[in-house]
Amino acid sequence: MSRKGMIVFAVLMLGVALVTTACPKKKAKQADDMEIESTPVEVDTEEVTTASTPTTAEDEKPEGLPEDLPALNEEIRQQGLIGDIFFDYDEYSLRAEARDRLAKNAEFMSEHPELLFTIEGHCDERGTNEYNLALGDRRANAAKDYLVSLGVDGDRLRTVSYGEERPFCEQDNESCYQLNRRAHFVVTGRADMG
Amino acid sequence: MIRLRPPTPLFSLFLGILLLAPSLGSQEVPPREPAAQEEGDDVTLVIEEGQTARIRLAFPEPEIRGDLSPEAREARRELESALRSDLQSTGIFQIQGPEALSVVEPTGDRGRDFEQYRSLGNEAVLLAEIYQEGSDRIVLEGRVYDLASGQSILGKRYRGSFDLARRIAHTFTDEIVLYFTGRRGIALTSIAFVSDRSGEKEIYLMDYDGRNVRPITGHQSISMAPDWSPSGNAVAYVSYYGGFPGIYLVNLETGEKEPVITEGSLNSAPDFSGDGSHLVFSRSLAGNTEIFSVARDGSDLRRLTRSPGIDTNPSWSPSGRQIAFTSSRAGNPHIYVMDAEGTNLQRITFEGTYNDGAAWSPDGSKIAYATRRRGRQFDIAVTDLALMETKVLTRRMAGSQESPTWSPDGRRIAFASAVGGRTQIRVVPAEGGESELLTADGNNMAPDWSGHPN
Numbered sequence: 001m002s003r004k005g006m007i008v009f010a011v012l013m014l015g016v017a018l019v020t021t022a023c024p025k026k027k028a029k030q031a032d033d034m035e036i037e038s039t040p041v042e043v044d045t046e047e048v049t050t051a052s053t054p055t056t057a058e059d060e061k062p063e064g065l066p067e068d069l070p071a072l073n074e075e076i077r078q079q080g081l082i083g084d085i086f087f088d089y090d091e092y093s094l095r096a097e098a099r100d101r102l103a104k105n106a107e108f109m110s111e112h113p114e115l116l117f118t119i120e121g122h123c124d125e126r127g128t129n130e131y132n133l134a135l136g137d138r139r140a141n142a143a144k145d146y147l148v149s150l151g152v153d154g155d156r157l158r159t160v161s162y163g164e165e166r167p168f169c170e171q172d173n174e175s176c177y178q179l180n181r182r183a184h185f186v187v188t189g190r191a192d193m194g
Numbered sequence: 195m196i197r198l199r200p201p202t203p204l205f206s207l208f209l210g211i212l213l214l215a216p217s218l219g220s221q222e223v224p225p226r227e228p229a230a231q232e233e234g235d236d237v238t239l240v241i242e243e244g245q246t247a248r249i250r251l252a253f254p255e256p257e258i259r260g261d262l263s264p265e266a267r268e269a270r271r272e273l274e275s276a277l278r279s280d281l282q283s284t285g286i287f288q289i290q291g292p293e294a295l296s297v298v299e300p301t302g303d304r305g306r307d308f309e310q311y312r313s314l315g316n317e318a319v320l321l322a323e324i325y326q327e328g329s330d331r332i333v334l335e336g337r338v339y340d341l342a343s344g345q346s347i348l349g350k351r352y353r354g355s356f357d358l359a360r361r362i363a364h365t366f367t368d369e370i371v372l373y374f375t376g377r378r379g380i381a382l383t384s385i386a387f388v389s390d391r392s393g394e395k396e397i398y399l400m401d402y403d404g405r406n407v408r409p410i411t412g413h414q415s416i417s418m419a420p421d422w423s424p425s426g427n428a429v430a431y432v433s434y435y436g437g438f439p440g441i442y443l444v445n446l447e448t449g450e451k452e453p454v455i456t457e458g459s460l461n462s463a464p465d466f467s468g469d470g471s472h473l474v475f476s477r478s479l480a481g482n483t484e485i486f487s488v489a490r491d492g493s494d495l496r497r498l499t500r501s502p503g504i505d506t507n508p509s510w511s512p513s514g515r516q517i518a519f520t521s522s523r524a525g526n527p528h529i530y531v532m533d534a535e536g537t538n539l540q541r542i543t544f545e546g547t548y549n550d551g552a553a554w555s556p557d558g559s560k561i562a563y564a565t566r567r568r569g570r571q572f573d574i575a576v577t578d579l580a581l582m583e584t585k586v587l588t589r590r591m592a593g594s595q596e597s598p599t600w601s602p603d604g605r606r607i608a609f610a611s612a613v614g615g616r617t618q619i620r621v622v623p624a625e626g627g628e629s630e631l632l633t634a635d636g637n638n639m640a641p642d643w644s645g646h647p648n
Contacts, residue, residue, distance in 0.1 A: 048354030054449020056412030130507040134483040141481025
């Protein structure tokens, strides 16, 4: 969306000369014959001006995954070699079935030491944004810690929390919330094996 | 609480009117209030919630001088409409507009006209004149008169291009508020916020009334958690464009972005210190978020909390001496306050099952935050730190409210309101009352109110 021409305003006090008002000193009779006086108001003229708004077009953008990785991720996911794990509400402890899933993930990771992974922590929308970021961070790290305990090299695993920012399901019901409380595994690079 | 301090001797007359307003017959001339004048700067008037001790201001239709081009007519319309809504939203006036004043028959004699305004119960009148200058500029001359004495008490002339018509109204409004209350108005302040209107979450600015929206980031990633620098020339924010949430600054004059801290997997929730030299924020240490502070150039990184629970969303007190934050160290998320060095921890909230998003009032006496007390909805609550008394502001509102931020005069709180899967920014009087919608395009959240412009 282009908002060129949008402007940040700055008020510059330029006209400092006092200008007498257009209403001259005058006297008027009120109904009760009380004399009232409306004295001239000294009027400062303020020049209200603008400064141009900086463009946002040049802002750095995210780098996508290397070309072949989206297809690779799709493939290992479809074959069930890597799968996501799910959490209870406001929890980051691993359920029994999550441990089973992580054991399979660890197997694939150990068989492919050339692959680097990012573990994304996700939350449902019911908490606050900032607290969910912290909670998603805990979920991703709980998954990472367990994988490391199974022998996966921790240097190949990065964690990132998305909190409630990247929901997998956007409906307002418990089955949807459950889908959003997860750790999601993505191949995000290849190790320099040299 | 509104503190009214007379900036000029004439003001004491208005203070007198204000003090007497509830019992004032509409046509009585209030006597001078000698006590108020003697008390001088120490006069404090507390307006309780629901009390309408407002200055009764007549604001007839502005006089148009000369011919206006079509563009100038549009600018005039914008200017008048902004001036009326600005004055209305100050909360210090009870305004009679052209409709209520239609019974006034202009006599060409200011004194007689004033008597007519006064007989309708008004205490002051705002007379505005608007005219075009050259091909592209509009001028407002505004004068306020005390109807009891007939004396003019404030006069201003503003000149600017047509697109600044609202800006001119805001500038004049703040001048009027300063005159009547001794404190700056907020009509020239801005709110930074997050919007997904472009498809991705970016940081935007808008005027205090929700108008003049403009983006300040274009990362096409997730950008969030904006926080104004105290001087108003930069906004700190969080962005994922580097792959992980890091803290950046946008220079509002040049548009340049610079990183503050991006190392690590999670840096979030930045909040400037009052002197603008440091930021406090939350940072993950292998799955445990703790509160840290850092200089705005990324140096001087200090860890302030040590607890196994989640510690996040810190907010520096206006004095700089304390930091409020959210912690789950006692189980559920609650608001705590510690000294800026991380010592002297004090728990602030005990009610509700989930509290987050602490925001200090500008005078440092209160903290606003989101609290969960009914089902899974959040409400905005304000806790008075001296009395340790809490008031829930949004109890009767639909949906879930979070991310409160105070206007720099402490009289309003903006927040994000999620209703039916859509999130918009609303503003409510800090004492409670009806809320107003500020945004409509896309989802809009995480408001942060600027300070007064320099």
